[in-house]
Amino acid sequence: MVKLTFYGGVNEIGGNKILLEDSGTRIFLDFGMSFGTANMYFSEFLQPRKCNGLGDFIEFGLIPDIKGLYRQDFLKHMGRDYEKLEVDGLLLSHAHADHASYINHLREDLPIYCAEETYAILKAMNDTSAGSFNDITELTRCFETYVNKKGELSRKTAQTHDDVVVERDFRRFQFGSEFKIGDITVEPYPVDHSLSGATGYIIHTSSGTIVYTGDFRFHGRREKESLAFMHACKSAKPDLLLIEGTRIDESASKTEADVEDEICAISSNSKGLSACNWSIRDTDRMLSFLNAAKKMGKKLAISIKQAYLLDQLSKCSDTLAPNLRDKDIQIYATRKSWGLIGSSSCDLKIRNQDYDTWERPYLDKAICYKEIKENQKDYLMFCTNFDLKELIDIEPIEGSVYIKSVCEPFDAEMELDWERVQNWLSHFGLGVSATHVSGHASGGQLKTFVEEVSPKTIVPIHTENAKAYEKWSNRVVCMSLGQTFNM
Numbered sequence: 001m002v003k004l005t006f007y008g009g010v011n012e013i014g015g016n017k018i019l020l021e022d023s024g025t026r027i028f029l030d031f032g033m034s035f036g037t038a039n040m041y042f043s044e045f046l047q048p049r050k051c052n053g054l055g056d057f058i059e060f061g062l063i064p065d066i067k068g069l070y071r072q073d074f075l076k077h078m079g080r081d082y083e084k085l086e087v088d089g090l091l092l093s094h095a096h097a098d099h100a101s102y103i104n105h106l107r108e109d110l111p112i113y114c115a116e117e118t119y120a121i122l123k124a125m126n127d128t129s130a131g132s133f134n135d136i137t138e139l140t141r142c143f144e145t146y147v148n149k150k151g152e153l154s155r156k157t158a159q160t161h162d163d164v165v166v167e168r169d170f171r172r173f174q175f176g177s178e179f180k181i182g183d184i185t186v187e188p189y190p191v192d193h194s195l196s197g198a199t200g201y202i203i204h205t206s207s208g209t210i211v212y213t214g215d216f217r218f219h220g221r222r223e224k225e226s227l228a229f230m231h232a233c234k235s236a237k238p239d240l241l242l243i244e245g246t247r248i249d250e251s252a253s254k255t256e257a258d259v260e261d262e263i264c265a266i267s268s269n270s271k272g273l274s275a276c277n278w279s280i281r282d283t284d285r286m287l288s289f290l291n292a293a294k295k296m297g298k299k300l301a302i303s304i305k306q307a308y309l310l311d312q313l314s315k316c317s318d319t320l321a322p323n324l325r326d327k328d329i330q331i332y333a334t335r336k337s338w339g340l341i342g343s344s345s346c347d348l349k350i351r352n353q354d355y356d357t358w359e360r361p362y363l364d365k366a367i368c369y370k371e372i373k374e375n376q377k378d379y380l381m382f383c384t385n386f387d388l389k390e391l392i393d394i395e396p397i398e399g400s401v402y403i404k405s406v407c408e409p410f411d412a413e414m415e416l417d418w419e420r421v422q423n424w425l426s427h428f429g430l431g432v433s434a435t436h437v438s439g440h441a442s443g444g445q446l447k448t449f450v451e452e453v454s455p456k457t458i459v460p461i462h463t464e465n466a467k468a469y470e471k472w473s474n475r476v477v478c479m480s481l482g483q484t485f486n487m
């Protein structure tokens with residue numbers, strides 16, 4: 001018999017953590033953070049403590065208390081006994097935090113199955129993000145000691161002992177070929193989403209076939225992939241469809257191609273700098289900005305973090321992402337620490353110390369505020385809320401614009417952030433224009449998918465309105481948190 005237990009991803013957008021059990025085989029579908037619950041208890045300045053291992057997360061139900069799943073260093077530090085691995089794998093749909101970020105808590109020997117591009121993005125996150133819970137592709141064992149040269153007890157760190165850093169067991173698959181985890185057979189399909197590597201799955205179990213959509217849409221650069229997935233799902237005649245419904249109440253949206261055109265229209269009308277904000281890892285959107293820049297004879301300035309991401313993606317056998325060597329891409333180094341970038345008199349070694357080790361290889365070819373300041377109308381510049389500080393040095397000229405290419409604020413914290421951003425923009429006299437499409441399918445697209453695939457049963461996930469699926473099917477089962485569905 002097959003059982004699915006929903007430890008997240010039901011009656012909320014994100015936080016997918018679904019345990020699928022088929023006789024002896026147990027796998028998780030995604031292991032992400034629930035933003036809703038996490039934001040109820042934690043904020044930027046009120047963070048879970050590493051010193052309590054998993055305790056702070058379990059306290060508020062952010063992760064389920066399951067045996068044989070979590071990293072031993074945390075469990076041991078919490079005073080728990082040794083556990084053996086009791087889960088056979090994690091099937092990842094994509095690299096967004098609400099699907100992947102609690103990988104940090106998992107054992108290093110738990111096999112993680114994902115697309116090559118998903119791994120590339122996770123690797124970039126692992127290597128370039130700060131924070132206490134960022135052991136995504138490699139795990140640094142904590143709370144270990146050693147006897148130092150003086151005969152005293154010392155704490156082991158990644159700097160003193162490279163053996164505390166262990167690679168996680170990632171199994172990168174190729175699309176187009178199936179694989180097995182225990183008794184389960186898995187067929188991965190690429191789907192269109194606001195991030196490379198997004199995957200939909202057809203899963204064959206002893207009680208029938210399950211489709212897991214992950215997050216998907218039909219209006220981006222990979223619409224054909226989503227359509228091919230839909231046709232494969234239809235042929236598979238699934239018994240159960242786990243389908244996202246983020247935008248089930250919203251009607252048709254623009255396409256990514258429309259966004260590209262709108263960027264051109266906005267930027268070509270501006271007489272100064274175009275400061276552009278989009279989701280940092282959305283390389284499909286980056287491509288829209290790059291294509292727009294090319295059409296206008298401008299250049300796209302991206303961040304060092306994005307350059308590192310493009311380098312990782314370039315290792316994948318097949319990727320849509322822009323090429324870092326494209327002559328119309330420039331890498332932009334922000335001023336930080338001593339802020340020496342761009343000063344002609346400083347020693348390069350001293351300048352490099354302003355940056356993390358992974359950033360340094362990019363510095364010699366990077367541009368900084370000086371180049372943009374002199375040539376403002378020639379640039380589309382990637383500018384997140386954290387990069388607004390650069391405007392102080394750039395001094396945007398009259399006629400500069402801010403292109404907002406992210407979703408609208410959907411909670412109080414984001415509203416506040418956006419108010420602050422607007423203060424900066426009005427201080428520097430930047431006009432604001434918005435152009436964006438969502439990474440999620442609209443109501444109409446979801447309806448088509450459900451009608452085409454015609455599954456025996458539908459369990460809506462990743463939505464605040466699961467019941468809306470009942471308009472299109474009388475076989476909808478709405479699950480609640482922690483509940484088990486028997487197939």
Ligand SMILES: [Zn+2]
Nearest residue numbers: 094096215439
């Ligand atoms: Zn997503």
